[in-house]
Amino acid sequence: MKYVLRSNGLTKKYGDKMIVEDVNLEVEQGDIYGFLGQNGAGKTTVFRMLLGLIKPLRGTVEWFGENPSTASFNRIGSMIETPGFYPNLTVWDNLDIHRRMCGVTDSFVIEEHLKLVGMEGMGKQKVKKLSLGTKQRLAIARTLLHRPDCLILDEPVNGLDPIGIRETRELLLELRNKRSMTIMISSHILGEIGQMVNRIGIIHGGKMIEQLDYAELQRRNRTYVEIRVDNDGKATWILEQQLHIKDYTVWEKGRIRVYERLEDTGMLNKTLLDGGVIVSEMSLCSETLEDHFVKLTGGVQK
Numbered sequence: 001m002k003y004v005l006r007s008n009g010l011t012k013k014y015g016d017k018m019i020v021e022d023v024n025l026e027v028e029q030g031d032i033y034g035f036l037g038q039n040g041a042g043k044t045t046v047f048r049m050l051l052g053l054i055k056p057l058r059g060t061v062e063w064f065g066e067n068p069s070t071a072s073f074n075r076i077g078s079m080i081e082t083p084g085f086y087p088n089l090t091v092w093d094n095l096d097i098h099r100r101m102c103g104v105t106d107s108f109v110i111e112e113h114l115k116l117v118g119m120e121g122m123g124k125q126k127v128k129k130l131s132l133g134t135k136q137r138l139a140i141a142r143t144l145l146h147r148p149d150c151l152i153l154d155e156p157v158n159g160l161d162p163i164g165i166r167e168t169r170e171l172l173l174e175l176r177n178k179r180s181m182t183i184m185i186s187s188h189i190l191g192e193i194g195q196m197v198n199r200i201g202i203i204h205g206g207k208m209i210e211q212l213d214y215a216e217l218q219r220r221n222r223t224y225v226e227i228r229v230d231n232d233g234k235a236t237w238i239l240e241q242q243l244h245i246k247d248y249t250v251w252e253k254g255r256i257r258v259y260e261r262l263e264d265t266g267m268l269n270k271t272l273l274d275g276g277v278i279v280s281e282m283s284l285c286s287e288t289l290e291d292h293f294v295k296l297t298g299g300v301q302k
């Protein structure tokens, strides 16, 4: 079985408002899949549909190559939005309640998973006294108690400091490597999850606008020369006809990005000037993954 999870045409409306439209997702065995989108893009709504918590208007979900069933949902661990705990109970008691609800008979799993998420010996602490980062770790431990094959984590690093993010990354990689788990996580900040995912789906305004391998995204992470000119038509003619440059884009009116012959910016400048193009600016830049995401979603991510 190649795909752990697939959705086809997943669509959801609330009232007259289209919230999610025609979302096709493909998550393969062993993926750490990053589901990326700005606030309100529809990430949580998609997750709820994938988990059968809300009904789509149309579209289908396939888990482990089959229609969703109790058996398939038993193989999934999930955390949606802010995880709820009993604040006055201890860490151990909170996990124990969940363990029994999941039908896990052996209470040894509690200490095992506290250790796994770096909370060894913290079982006696009351949940209300935990920091946000520790609570997030506890939430991940809770999703793991029944040894699922796949995890769905909605914004698991939201609000964590860089150390917390790194620890979460290491934990997820360990789960993938040692337990062969498949993991899907959402975030609204590419930088937070960029280093832990191998595949990315970008959702914007309820639509899936891109799904690609992280390696492909990195290949697009390129260095280029940006030129500001008074006349793009004339400038691109010179680039192609006189300098034989094919790899360029007109980024916006009067702004051109050239991706080849970067060692030769003096020549580029001179040829354009000689051809009657006024070059008001020329700079060497690189396009980050964050730029790519912002370009696709048309907004600044904070």
Ligand SMILES: Nc1ncnc2c1ncn2[C@@H]1O[C@H](COP(=O)(O)OP(=O)(O)OP(=O)(O)O)[C@@H](O)[C@H]1O
Pocket (backbone or CB within 6 Å): 014, 019, 037, 038, 039, 040, 041, 042, 043, 044, 045, 046, 188
């Ligand atoms: N039960 C609901 N009734 C009406 N509108 C809803 C409901 N749930 C979500 N929405 C709307 O659907 C849109 C998508 O919400 P959703 O929570 O899926 O986004 P998100 O990508 O998870 O955002 P965030 O990053 O803030 O968590 C939002 O405009 C939200 O207001």
Ligand SMILES: [Mg+2]
Pocket (backbone or CB within 6 Å): 043, 044, 045, 081, 154
């Ligand atoms: Mg959300």
